[in-house]
Amino acid sequence: MSWRTRWAAGVVALWAASPGHAATLDELKGHSFEIAYTRSIQFQDSRKSVEQRWVYRIYIGRAGTIFEYTGHDFGPAGSGSREITVAPEQARSIPRGRMEAWDMQGGNLTKIVQLPEGDVILTIAVDPTLSHCTFGMQTRLDPTTHHLVVQTHQGTRREIASMGVVSYVCTVKTGNVFAADQ
Numbered sequence: 001m002s003w004r005t006r007w008a009a010g011v012v013a014l015w016a017a018s019p020g021h022a023a024t025l026d027e028l029k030g031h032s033f034e035i036a037y038t039r040s041i042q043f044q045d046s047r048k049s050v051e052q053r054w055v056y057r058i059y060i061g062r063a064g065t066i067f068e069y070t071g072h073d074f075g076p077a078g079s080g081s082r083e084i085t086v087a088p089e090q091a092r093s094i095p096r097g098r099m100e101a102w103d104m105q106g107g108n109l110t111k112i113v114q115l116p117e118g119d120v121i122l123t124i125a126v127d128p129t130l131s132h133c134t135f136g137m138q139t140r141l142d143p144t145t146h147h148l149v150v151q152t153h154q155g156t157r158r159e160i161a162s163m164g165v166v167s168y169v170c171t172v173k174t175g176n177v178f179a180a181d182q
Contacts (some may be wrong), residue, residue: 032177
């Protein structure tokens with residue numbers, strides 16, 4: 001199944017469940033978002049779940065370009081970060097057999113990460129005053145294999161038994177969070 005078909009199926013599910021204001025990309029231009037969250041993940045081959053800390057810093061440029069910084073701390077498993085610049089609705093390949101794309105879906109800024117098997121969908125919902133946001137994460141099993149599988153840095157494939165958000169803080173700022181004068 002193509003990323004576009006999987007994207008559309010996820011959009012329908014998220015749109016039906018998304019509360020609040022239906023923002024447009026034009027309304028979000030010139031705004032930054034910072035999401036710090038902790039997720040719990042348990043792999044099929046492990047009895048224990050592990051908490052992982054993530055930070056997303058996102059700026060929606062005046063032309064609609066999305067600037068993103070992603071950082072994570074997986075404790076003993078390591079940490080890392082990356083920066084990307086992408087146009088909305090443009091899927092791009094990322095390491096370890098994944099693809100990702102940002103888009104506005106159901107009035108929410110939405111990112112889908114296509115894993116080797118299954119998807120992770122991140123959603124940022126913004127209030128009408130553009131002063132508060134909420135964050136959500138949803139997983140979707142691969143429609144053929146019915147699994148959610150990641151590939152590690154070492155190339156090993158691991159099946160995820162469960163994954164969810166434990167806590168998060170979502171903030172909205174006017175202006176570019178990456179600019180030196182902010």
